[in-house]
Amino acid sequence: xxxxxxxxxxxxxxxxxxxxxxxxxxxxxxxxxxxxxxxxxxxxxxxxxxxxxxxxxxxxxxxxxxxxxxxxxxxxxxxxxxx
Numbered sequence: 001x002x003x004x005x006x007x008x009x010x011x012x013x014x015x016x017x018x019x020x021x022x023x024x025x026x027x028x029x030x031x032x033x034x035x036x037x038x039x040x041x042x043x044x045x046x047x048x049x050x051x052x053x054x055x056x057x058x059x060x061x062x063x064x065x066x067x068x069x070x071x072x073x074x075x076x077x078x079x080x081x082x083x
Contacts, residue, residue, distance in 0.1 A: 005041040005056065011078040012036050035078070038070060042080070049073050050080075 013033040023031075040052040043066065054068035 007039060007041055007083045009081045009083065010038045010040060010050065010052065010072065011081075012038070012072050013076045013078065038072075039083075040068075040070065043069075045074070047074060050077060 012035075014036045016032065016034045018027075018031075038052065038054070040054045041056070043051045043053055045051070050072050052070045052072065053066040054070075056067065057065040059065075
């Protein structure tokens with residue numbers, strides 16, 4: 001491995017649901033997906049999803065182990081910002 005991974009912040013939408021009880025019309029008019037933020041490293045991405053990890057172990061031989069993996073559907077991602 002020649003370069004250290006670059007940390008990013010991924011802003012993305014997640015499913016939001018009510019507790020199943022009755023809701024008013026004003027509550028449903030203002031109901032939105034949850035907006036989430038992950039500080040992480042991008043391992044790979046394509047048109048369908050982005051795979052990330054939040055920690056890594058760098059071995060003396062240059063190989064890595066990855067921790068806290070997340071796969072985010074591409075359609076849910078609002079923005080990726082390099083730190």
